Amino acid sequence: MAELLIENLHKRYGPVKAIDDVNIHVADGEFVTLLGPSGCGKSTTLGAIAGLDQPTSGRIRVGTKTYFDGEKGIFLPPEARHCGLVFQSYALWPHMTVYDNVVFPLKLRKVSTADCKRRVEESLALVEMERFQDRYPHQLSGGQQQRVALARTLVYQPEILLLDEPLSNLDAKLRDRARTWLAELRTRLGLTTIYVTHDQVEALALSDRIVVMNGGRISQIGSPQEIYTRPADSFVADFIGTTNFLNGDVVGAPDGDGQTLVSLADGQRVLIKSDKRPSLGDKVTFAYRPEQMRLAAANDRAIGGSIVEADVVSHSYVGGRWQIGLSVGGNQIRIETQEATTDRQLRLWLPVTGGILFTERNHGKSH
Amino acid sequence: MSLDASSALGSSTADALPRPLPGRDTIIQYGMALLTVVLIAAPLLPVLYQSFLDRALYDSGQQLTLGNFGRLLRTEGFALVIWSTFVFATLTTVISQTLGTLAAVLFGRTDMPFARLFGELFLWPIYLSALVLSFGWYTIYGPAGYLTLLVQSIFDGAPWNLYSLPGMAMIAGVSQAPVAYIYCMSSASITDPTLEEAARVTGAGTLRTLWRITLPLLMPAIAYSAVLNFTVGLELLAIPLVFGDPAGITVLTTFLYNNGVASARPDHGLVATAAVLMLAVVCVLVWLQGRLLGNTRRFVTLGGKATRPRPFRLNSLRWPLCIVSAIYITATVVMPIGALLLRAFTSLLSPMVPISEVLTLGNFANMLEYPVYPRSIWNSLIVSSVGGVIATAMVALIAIIVLRSDFRWRGALHYVALFPRAVPGVVAGIGFFYAFALVPGLGGLRNTIWILVAAFTMHFIPVGLGAVAPMLLQMSPDFDRAARTQGADWWTTSRRIVLPLLRPALVACFIILFITFFKEYTTAIFLFAPGSEVIGTTLLQAWTQGEVGLVSALATVQILVIGVCVTAARAFLGVKLYG
Numbered sequence: 001m002a003e004l005l006i007e008n009l010h011k012r013y014g015p016v017k018a019i020d021d022v023n024i025h026v027a028d029g030e031f032v033t034l035l036g037p038s039g040c041g042k043s044t045t046l047g048a049i050a051g052l053d054q055p056t057s058g059r060i061r062v063g064t065k066t067y068f069d070g071e072k073g074i075f076l077p078p079e080a081r082h083c084g085l086v087f088q089s090y091a092l093w094p095h096m097t098v099y100d101n102v103v104f105p106l107k108l109r110k111v112s113t114a115d116c117k118r119r120v121e122e123s124l125a126l127v128e129m130e131r132f133q134d135r136y137p138h139q140l141s142g143g144q145q146q147r148v149a150l151a152r153t154l155v156y157q158p159e160i161l162l163l164d165e166p167l168s169n170l171d172a173k174l175r176d177r178a179r180t181w182l183a184e185l186r187t188r189l190g191l192t193t194i195y196v197t198h199d200q201v202e203a204l205a206l207s208d209r210i211v212v213m214n215g216g217r218i219s220q221i222g223s224p225q226e227i228y229t230r231p232a233d234s235f236v237a238d239f240i241g242t243t244n245f246l247n248g249d250v251v252g253a254p255d256g257d258g259q260t261l262v263s264l265a266d267g268q269r270v271l272i273k274s275d276k277r278p279s280l281g282d283k284v285t286f287a288y289r290p291e292q293m294r295l296a297a298a299n300d301r302a303i304g305g306s307i308v309e310a311d312v313v314s315h316s317y318v319g320g321r322w323q324i325g326l327s328v329g330g331n332q333i334r335i336e337t338q339e340a341t342t343d344r345q346l347r348l349w350l351p352v353t354g355g356i357l358f359t360e361r362n363h364g365k366s367h
Numbered sequence: 368m369s370l371d372a373s374s375a376l377g378s379s380t381a382d383a384l385p386r387p388l389p390g391r392d393t394i395i396q397y398g399m400a401l402l403t404v405v406l407i408a409a410p411l412l413p414v415l416y417q418s419f420l421d422r423a424l425y426d427s428g429q430q431l432t433l434g435n436f437g438r439l440l441r442t443e444g445f446a447l448v449i450w451s452t453f454v455f456a457t458l459t460t461v462i463s464q465t466l467g468t469l470a471a472v473l474f475g476r477t478d479m480p481f482a483r484l485f486g487e488l489f490l491w492p493i494y495l496s497a498l499v500l501s502f503g504w505y506t507i508y509g510p511a512g513y514l515t516l517l518v519q520s521i522f523d524g525a526p527w528n529l530y531s532l533p534g535m536a537m538i539a540g541v542s543q544a545p546v547a548y549i550y551c552m553s554s555a556s557i558t559d560p561t562l563e564e565a566a567r568v569t570g571a572g573t574l575r576t577l578w579r580i581t582l583p584l585l586m587p588a589i590a591y592s593a594v595l596n597f598t599v600g601l602e603l604l605a606i607p608l609v610f611g612d613p614a615g616i617t618v619l620t621t622f623l624y625n626n627g628v629a630s631a632r633p634d635h636g637l638v639a640t641a642a643v644l645m646l647a648v649v650c651v652l653v654w655l656q657g658r659l660l661g662n663t664r665r666f667v668t669l670g671g672k673a674t675r676p677r678p679f680r681l682n683s684l685r686w687p688l689c690i691v692s693a694i695y696i697t698a699t700v701v702m703p704i705g706a707l708l709l710r711a712f713t714s715l716l717s718p719m720v721p722i723s724e725v726l727t728l729g730n731f732a733n734m735l736e737y738p739v740y741p742r743s744i745w746n747s748l749i750v751s752s753v754g755g756v757i758a759t760a761m762v763a764l765i766a767i768i769v770l771r772s773d774f775r776w777r778g779a780l781h782y783v784a785l786f787p788r789a790v791p792g793v794v795a796g797i798g799f800f801y802a803f804a805l806v807p808g809l810g811g812l813r814n815t816i817w818i819l820v821a822a823f824t825m826h827f828i829p830v831g832l833g834a835v836a837p838m839l840l841q842m843s844p845d846f847d848r849a850a851r852t853q854g855a856d857w858w859t860t861s862r863r864i865v866l867p868l869l870r871p872a873l874v875a876c877f878i879i880l881f882i883t884f885f886k887e888y889t890t891a892i893f894l895f896a897p898g899s900e901v902i903g904t905t906l907l908q909a910w911t912q913g914e915v916g917l918v919s920a921l922a923t924v925q926i927l928v929i930g931v932c933v934t935a936a937r938a939f940l941g942v943k944l945y946g
Contacts (some may be wrong), residue, residue, distance in 0.1 A: 051851075051852070052848050052851070052852070077851070077856070078848070078851040078852045079851050079852075079853075079854045079855055079856050081852070083852050084852070084853075085849070085852040087845045087849060088845075089843055091845035091846050091848065091849040093850075093864055093868070094868065095867050095868055104853065104863070105853040106382070108853065108854045108855055108859070109382040109854065153853075156382060156853065156854070157382070162852075
């Protein structure tokens with residue numbers, strides 16, 4: 001077990017920057033998730049740590065061992081790194097039994113036969129697969145294969161554990177169970193772990209810290225709570241959780257309390273509290289989680305929030321509740337309610353605190 | 368569960384990191400790359416060198432010259448040779464593409480009775496050597512052939528003449544038609560059947576759908592296999608040798624053979640220059656194949672569903688077309704091969720003499736009397752089996768270096784390894800002949816079958832790669848990556864993971880190479896010596912001596928061995944032996 005240090009990591013394919021100046025410091029025993037959409041550079045980063053992809057420049061160090069240093073021309077081949085990598089496809093060798101798969105790394109390390117047997121059994125017991133030693137991979141279910149793949153990685157006590165979307169090939173129910181099981185195992189082992197996923201639920205549930213990546217760059221590093229409640233930009237806000245975005249112009253610059261008054265395209269005004277300090281006339285985007293908004297009754301007054309008029313665009317039953325699509329000042333948003341509505345117009349209450357204000361105006365996406 | 372991290376994983380001291388031998392991967396990769404380059408350059412460099420020399424390359428006092436090229440062009444009759452070669456290759460291509468495409472549509476896409484059986488039989492010529500097929504055609508359609516005599520007794524003279532460019536092209540076309548058939552079939556099998564159904568739904572009839580939808584979709588496959596067949600037409604030696612030479616028709620391959628091997632005082636400058644010319648033309652054609660194949664990917668239409676296209680209904684034409692197909696298959700496949708087999712068990716084959724009176728095992732007894740014939744069969748078996756194993760091992764190593772390593776020159780190695788596609792068998796034969804004459808110390812190998820193993824291996828590396836590469840490309844790279852991250856170097860990963868997983872493809876590769884080596888004759892006739900004959904060379908020898916019975920007996924042995932291999936491979940291993 002060891003800490004992992006990634007400094008100024010770059011990877012270029014011709015003009016394309018697959019990894020663009022990535023810096024991550026993972027403490028000993030920490031569980032860090034690389035989260036992002038496909039093509040964001042998270043898998044390339046993982047490949048660079050494991051030695052499967054050679055970066056263009058930068059440094060990667062685990063413990064005292066330098067894996068990669070672009071300046072000094074150091075690039076350790078994967079076999080010299082002592083990483084443990086669990087593949088998305090599990091990569092269990094189909095021509096070997098479960099036992100042969102798990103014992104392979106020990107044989108490479110010239111571990112004595114008796115020790116081999118004991119350690120394979122221990123490792124398989126850890127993932128509750130000890131009864132399946134003589135099976136071939138194709139005789140196992142997806143979830144069982146995933147456990148064997150993990151046992152094969154844990155058996156040689158790697159310095160650092162790398163998990164590449166290990167749950168994505170499981171069906172939804174099994175994925176829930178495997179996630180809980182993985183969370184338990186992670187607390188028990190305390191291995192330094194890098195987990196790659198595009199699933200925000202997994203990331204939020206498992207990680208000590210999350211690294212959100214976009215277009216090869218790091219958008220934000222933080223604890224799950226930080227990422228969810230204080231996303232650094234509209235991309236992170238959009239990627240984590242369901243988020244509704246509104247665009248507007250600042251008509252009242254932030255007061256001493258940090259409250260900014262924003263005017264929507266149709267002239268309706270919303271008050272929002274933020275530590276960002278836009279100036280008068282700035283174009284801004286602000287966002288709310290669905291659970292932060294609610295419908296307001298006709299006689300409701302705007303206490304602790306703003307009330308805006310919204311046109312109903314769509315409503316659909318999603319099981320137990322209704323999802324209502326609204327148009328507010330030209331912005332498309334979605335809320336969930338307990339009851340159906342036949343109204344063409346609704347009043348929407350937006351809180352002063354809890355919403356997120358972005359001074360950049362790059363979020364043109366509508367929901 | 369009471370296990371915790373310390374008891375489960377920290378129970379023993381840290382393992383020693385695996386210490387693979389440093390540089391072992393590099394040595395193996397560079398060594399294999401070097402071997403491949405040497406093997407492939409071995410026949411090519413001497414031919415190029417000789418084409419610029421004023422005398423034989425093993426003589427003393429040679430000087431570099433460009434004179435050979437001018438001399439070749441001024442050689443009497445050379446223009447006619449080029450013209451005949453061109454006509455022969457073009458006719459062969461036209462015939463094979465027409466027959467192959469018709470067969471693909473008729474046997475693959477209609478509800479004609481026995482379509483599958485005909486499809487199987489249609490492929491047979493590709494398993495046999497053109498040499499054996501030529502003898503088969505001779506036995507049935509030659510001047511004293513069974514059917515020729517039969518027709519002559521009814522009409523006044525037979526309406527065909529195999530000793531002509533169209534006659535030769537007919538045999539070559541029939542033997543190459545399976546290539547067009549296979550490409551059309553595999554193209555049809557990946558075409559989205561809804562494209563045809565859409566045409567039918569809009570009201571197009573069977574013929575219109577065929578003409579406007581099915582055939583245009585097959586065009587890339589037809590074009591690619593046409594270039595392939597044209598190349599084969601240029602390289603073909605057997606048919607021009609058996610039927611062209613007696614009629615005074617010379618093509619480039621027989622020109623090389625007559626001036627290089629059969630001549631008492633070979634003019635090596637001229638031969639090498641003609642070989643270089645041929646090499647250049649075929650290089651261009653192979654480049655064209657690559658271009659066309661690159662283009663076909665743009666035409667390929669992949670459907671999501673694996674539905675079989677609905678066969679076209681022939682209605683009242685079902686049985687007439689079936690009869691036509693049956694006649695074709697009988698005339699071009701069953702009769703030539705059958706007559707050859709029958710001739711092996713008779714003292715002569717003629718419609719005037721009842722077969723029961725001439726049945727004999729004499730041909731085989733005769734064959735066993737001369738030590739050269741059993742020896743050639745034995746040599747063929749050794750060259751095919753041992754050579755097949757060596758070639759398969761080499762192909763496997765090249766494939767994993769090219770497709771499954773971070774070897775610095777893997778791209779270049781891939782290019783080099785595929786280059787023999789552009790080297791005609793006659794050129795490879797002449798080249799190895801020169802190479803073994805030129806390099807001192809290799810003389811000991813010169814009169815053994817190992818020179819044949821080297822030449823066959825070089826010539827058929829691309830064929831082997833074609834059998835291995837698809838499976839290697841389909842195999843997930845995660846398998847090797849998993850082993851690498853766990854501490855295995857490239858060679859250990861290859862030995863323990865990649866090659867064992869590749870076993871089915873390697874078996875297929877071996878069988879394909881075994882059959883290919885077993886029927887190969889072109890390269891061999893430039894290289895064999897007393898003691899290192901193979902079936903192909905003794906077949907030609909016996910033919911030149913007019914021993915038709917012996918030829919039939921030897922051909923029968925070849926047909927039987929290949930027949931057993933093909934049947935066994937397809938039945939037990941499910942190996943696809945073409946494409």
